[in-house]
Each structure stands twice: as structure tokens, then as C-alpha cells.
Amino acid sequence: MFGYVNIYKPELKMKQYDKYKAYYCGLCRTLKEKYSPLGQVTLSYDMTFLVILLTSLYEDPVRLSRHRCIAHPTKKHPMLQNSISEYVADMNIALTYYHLLDDWQDEKSIIGLTGSTLLKGYYKRIRKEYPRQCKAIEKGLKALRDCEESNEVNIDVVSRCFGEMMAEVFDYKEDLWGEGLRKVGFYLGKFIYIMDAYDDLEEDIKKKQYNPLARMSRDKNFDSKVKAMMTLLLAECTAEFEMLPCLIDVEILRNILYEGVWSKYLNKQKEKGTKKGQ
Amino acid sequence: MINDPYSVLGVSPSASNDEVKRAYRELSRKYHPDSYVDNPLSDLAEEKFKEVQEAYDMIMKQREGGYSSWNTSSSQSSNYSSGSGEEDVRMQAVANYINSRHYIEALNVLRSINNRTARWYYYSAIANVGIGNNIEAMDHAQRAYMMEPGNPDYANLVNQLQWRTRRYQGSSVNSGSGYGMDDLCCDLWCADTCCECMGGDLIPCC
Numbered sequence A: 001m002f003g004y005v006n007i008y009k010p011e012l013k014m015k016q017y018d019k020y021k022a023y024y025c026g027l028c029r030t031l032k033e034k035y036s037p038l039g040q041v042t043l044s045y046d047m048t049f050l051v052i053l054l055t056s057l058y059e060d061p062v063r064l065s066r067h068r069c070i071a072h073p074t075k076k077h078p079m080l081q082n083s084i085s086e087y088v089a090d091m092n093i094a095l096t097y098y099h100l101l102d103d104w105q106d107e108k109s110i111i112g113l114t115g116s117t118l119l120k121g122y123y124k125r126i127r128k129e130y131p132r133q134c135k136a137i138e139k140g141l142k143a144l145r146d147c148e149e150s151n152e153v154n155i156d157v158v159s160r161c162f163g164e165m166m167a168e169v170f171d172y173k174e175d176l177w178g179e180g181l182r183k184v185g186f187y188l189g190k191f192i193y194i195m196d197a198y199d200d201l202e203e204d205i206k207k208k209q210y211n212p213l214a215r216m217s218r219d220k221n222f223d224s225k226v227k228a229m230m231t232l233l234l235a236e237c238t239a240e241f242e243m244l245p246c247l248i249d250v251e252i253l254r255n256i257l258y259e260g261v262w263s264k265y266l267n268k269q270k271e272k273g274t275k276k277g278q
Numbered sequence B: 001m002i003n004d005p006y007s008v009l010g011v012s013p014s015a016s017n018d019e020v021k022r023a024y025r026e027l028s029r030k031y032h033p034d035s036y037v038d039n040p041l042s043d044l045a046e047e048k049f050k051e052v053q054e055a056y057d058m059i060m061k062q063r064e065g066g067y068s069s070w071n072t073s074s075s076q077s078s079n080y081s082s083g084s085g086e087e088d089v090r091m092q093a094v095a096n097y098i099n100s101r102h103y104i105e106a107l108n109v110l111r112s113i114n115n116r117t118a119r120w121y122y123y124s125a126i127a128n129v130g131i132g133n134n135i136e137a138m139d140h141a142q143r144a145y146m147m148e149p150g151n152p153d154y155a156n157l158v159n160q161l162q163w164r165t166r167r168y169q170g171s172s173v174n175s176g177s178g179y180g181m182d183d184l185c186c187d188l189w190c191a192d193t194c195c196e197c198m199g200g201d202l203i204p205c206c
Helices: A014-040 A045-058 A083-107 A110-129 A131-149 A155-170 A178-206 A222-243 A250-277 B005-009 B017-030 B042-064 B085-099 B103-111 B118-130 B134-147 B152-175 B181-187 B191-197
Strands: A063-067 A077-081
Touching (some): A014 A045, A014 A063, A045 A083, A045 A250, A083 A131, A155 A178, A178 A250, A222 A250, A222 B134, B005 B042, B085 B118, B103 B118, B118 B134, B118 B152, B134 B152
């Protein structure tokens, strides 16, 4: 995953930041417990957001523990874990497995081959437990490949492949909140896809690889057009989010959806600004 | 249908979203079917549980401004009859599909029509919103509006599509980080249309 769905630290209170970190470390811990240190490597901010969202909505009790970890071996860190971190860890492995497999088939990447081979056993087990989500991931990535091959330029068509995958992953239990969660996931997924395409644009153009924004990037006001598109998606995403009865940690969730998701875009703008200034 | 969803949740209509959510949480815990297994009151509790659910949905939908009430009666459009008879029939089919929420079918028929009038873009925008293609929807709604600026349906559609964006940007402004007020006017490629169709009142600084 990509890590765009992150917090905006300056606006968070200290205790909220500590709690966010505890969720993040908790997910990392769950990945390690279930899927060895290899699983830990797949940890992402995007998936931490899902843990906090589902925990807030389902008010699932959390266990607090303190552990050392490889990244911070000297100090013990607080970690929050629950049954949702287990679900999200499973989804994370499934998404990573398919992503790696795709890289291997697509670019003959060695990391892709090695990674997907190593994760294959885990994936098979997850697929048995969550066939609905795993089928959606397979279908979404196949649809993305088709878009690449046909050089699709309609951004709605391309990004919805990723949005539909996320919709299924966000729909934790297919219950009365399922529809709302699907919509949050769908629009957030579309946002992530476009943000990623925007982030990779220069490199894709240089390497002559497919990028759905390539044609549009020649327009004037390209940056503000992309921003307007992403705003439109986040507006839908948050409208659906605000209708869900989330109360616990809602400040963290809002910080991410209204501020944090723009970090990468703003950094990119800064980079462009300095390049022009030189 | 519930008459007064606020009284079901026991909150006032001026309650904040979070207060509504808190009341909803409390009541749905109280009436949750799991707490009434083998209890003679279980039917009553289930009914209450559903009522609470419905009241909550009603309030949230009202507050978040869901999309509603598109005008698909063709008599509204002045340029409408310029197409061939065959195309009139197809446009009517599109309107019917939209009214019954069959958006994919509506888009399929739209694709078969070559004469892209303002009405065509209007319908295409509505159908695209329906399936979550909101980028294309915004683009087409604006085309319809630019082709026939005097048509209240088109202006209304553009305005409705921008409602959530304004709410989102308003919320970001409140918490005041890098994504703020300066961007509100200059960044949306639709800002002009939005100001015009709202009589210039919407974003005072435009």
C-alpha cells in the first residue's frame, strides 16, 4: 500500500498522536505475530487508518501492551490490538500479495517474484477465510491491468478499479454499516489511486510507462485540476464518513481525512516550487 | 415513515452531529436484539431498535445533503426538440432509466446518441453520479450548464454536486492547516460556474 492516508501531526494533540502511534505499532505487532517479520514489512499508514475507523465504528475493545521492536529496540512501546487489527492485517497481506504478484507479471520484478512466493501460503489461508474481499482484489487488479493495456485515460474508469477493491475491504461485516463503509472505501480508494498516479507521474513519463494522468499533465492548471478531482473524491468520502456514528478517536480520523491525506500533495507542490526557483 | 426523527432519539433538532451520534449509540445499545434473547419484550425491543436506526439515517441524510430530486421531465428544456424523433425516444428511455436508478443502462443508451445536447450532458452527469464516477459527472454537469446557462435544472445540478466539496473545504479551513481558504476560490476549476449560478453570493470573495 501507499501510505497517503496519514495523519497531519501539527494539528493533533499529544495524546491523540500517542494513540495513533499505538494503533500503528499494534498493527505492526499483529502482522509480526500472524505473519512473521516478513508480514511486518507490509505495514502501512493507509491500513492503520482502517484499523482506527473500524475500531471506532464497532467499538471493539482494545488490548494495551508494551513491547520492544526492531525499529525501536531500546524502549518499550505501547501497542493497541484487537480483532480488527487481525482482520486488517489479513487484508494487508492479501493486498500486498497481489501487488507483488502483479509487479512480477508486469515488470518481471525480482522482489515481486520473491515476495509473492513467500506470501503465497499465507494468502491461500486468507482467501479461504475472506473469499469476498480476495475476489474483489483479484478482480480490481485485473481490471487495472486491462486499463493499462488499453491506455485508458478516463480517470473515473481507472480509479474505480482500485475504489471497488477498497470498498470490499472496508466492508468488514456486511451489516447495517456495510453500505456506508463501502462508500468511504470506494472514494478513498479512488483518491489513493489518483494521488499515486500524480506522485509517479514524472517517473512514469521518463520511463514511458502508463500513467492515466499523462495526457492531462500537458494542460495548463494541471496541478489545480488534479487537486480539484481529489477534493471532489474526499468530499464524497467524508460526507459518507460523517454519516457513520463514529465517536471514539473521531478527532484522529478527521485529522487524517481533512488534513493528513494532503501531506504528499503539499510536499510535491513544495518540491515543484523549489525546482522552479532554482 | 417517522414523523419526527429527533424525538425518537430524544435530542433537539439543534443538537450537533456528535450529540445525535451519542444518542443513537446509547439507544441502539439499549434496544439491541442481543440483550433481549428469550425475553417477552424482544418484539417490542426489535421494533424500537429499527425505529432508532431509521431515525438516525433520516437525520444524517438530511444533514449531509444527499443528492435528490433531479428534474428529468423533458418539457423543461427549450432546445430539447431539436433532435430527431428517434433520439427523442432514446432520451426518454434514458430519463426512465435514471428515474428507476438504472444508471448503467442509462449510460449505455446515452453512448448510442450522437447529438450531444445540454440535456445529454445533464443526464450523463446524473447517471455518472449514480455509479460513483463523480469526476466525469462534474465535468458533464458544467458542460450542460455552459451550453444553457439559463436552465435552472443545470444550475441546480452543478450546485448540488459542489455542495459536499464546499462542506469539505469548510471543515478543512476550520482546523486551519495548509489546505485552506486561499485555495477555495482559485483551485476549483468550477469556481466560476459555481459563483455565477448562485448569483455570486456563494463565495463572497469571488
